[in-house]
Amino acid sequence: MDIVLFSSPHKNGATAALLEKYAEKSSETVIYDLYEHSPQPCIDCGVCALRDGCSLHDIDRLMADFESADRIIFAFPVYNLSFPAPMKALFDRFQRYYNARFKRNKKPPVEKRRQAVLIITCGREWQANEETVMKQIRQSFSILNLEITDVFVEDCTDCAERGDKNGKQG
Numbered sequence: 095m096d097i098v099l100f101s102s103p104h105k106n107g108a109t110a111a112l113l114e115k116y117a118e119k120s121s122e123t124v125i126y127d128l129y130e131h132s133p134q135p136c137i138d139c140g141v142c143a144l145r146d147g148c149s150l151h152d153i154d155r156l157m158a159d160f161e162s163a164d165r166i167i168f169a170f171p172v173y174n175l176s177f178p179a180p181m182k183a184l185f186d187r188f189q190r191y192y193n194a195r196f197k198r199n200k201k202p203p204v205e206k207r208r209q210a211v212l213i214i215t216c217g218r219e220w221q222a223n224e225e226t227v228m229k230q231i232r233q234s235f236s237i238l239n240l241e242i243t244d245v246f247v248e249d250c251t252d253c254a255e256r257g258d259k260n261g262k263q264g
Contacts (some may be wrong), residue, residue, distance in 0.1 A: 096120070097156075097163045101128040101170040101181035108215040108251040113169040116213060116246045124163075126156050128180035135183045142190035143197040153187065161204055166240065168231075169213035171251070175226040185230075191237050202239045210240040217252030 098117060102109035105127070117123075133153050141149040148157075160166065170181050177185065194203035212231070216223050235242065 095159070095163050096123045096165040096167060097159050098123060098125040098167045098169060099128060099181065099184065100125060101168075101178045101184075102215075103129050103178070107171075108248060109169050109171050109213065112215055112246060112248050113167070113213045116244070117167050117169070117211070124159055126159075128178075128184060131156060132180055133183040133187055136186040136189050138189070143193040145198075146190070146194065148187065148190050150187075153184070156184075157187075157190075161206065163208055165209040165211065165243075167211045167213060170215075172214060172216040172223045172227055175223055176230060177227075185234055188234055188238060195237055203237060204239040207239050207241065209243040210235060211243060212245040212247075214245070214247045215251050216247065216249040218250060220247045220249035223249075 096119075098113065098119075100109070100113065104110065119125075131153060133156075134150050137150070139149045141147065148154075168181070170177050173179075176182060191203040194200040214220070214227070231242070
């Protein structure tokens with residue numbers, strides 16, 4: 095099974111178009127629109143340091159699919175050298191795996207090795223964003239047992255030469 099973690103407020107924007115272009119979807123693809131699912135932020139309650147899971151149950155189904163997926167597609171625009179708020183909240187909720195690894199000594203915290211595909215749009219040049227964005231991703235993915243197999247980027251979505259006068263990159 096593949097899951098798509100889509101994090102753009104624009105359902106028909108540049109990120110959705112790039113996702114449509116590169117993501118192979120099948121009947122076994124589950125799409126999570128993180129703006130609709132709106133993960134609550136991690137509250138650092140410590141539950142995941144003691145046992146598997148989280149004290150918050152808003153994304154239990156998403157996390158179950160995340161752990162069993164063969165491939166995870168992360169589709170997002172770059173906002174301020176990072177992810178939009180819903181994806182950042184999800185990444186913060188991955189704290190459960192960090193605590194599993196370092197507090198409870200579970201190695202690896204996610205047993206199944208999975209592929210990760212990145213679908214990224216940027217308002218400006220990717221080169222100016224790449225180091226910061228990829229550093230955040232690689233740090234999280236090392237704990238999540240994810241291997242980046244493909245990266246698709248469309249940059250300059252806000253650039254005037256592209257004809258976008260409204261500045262809506264997502």
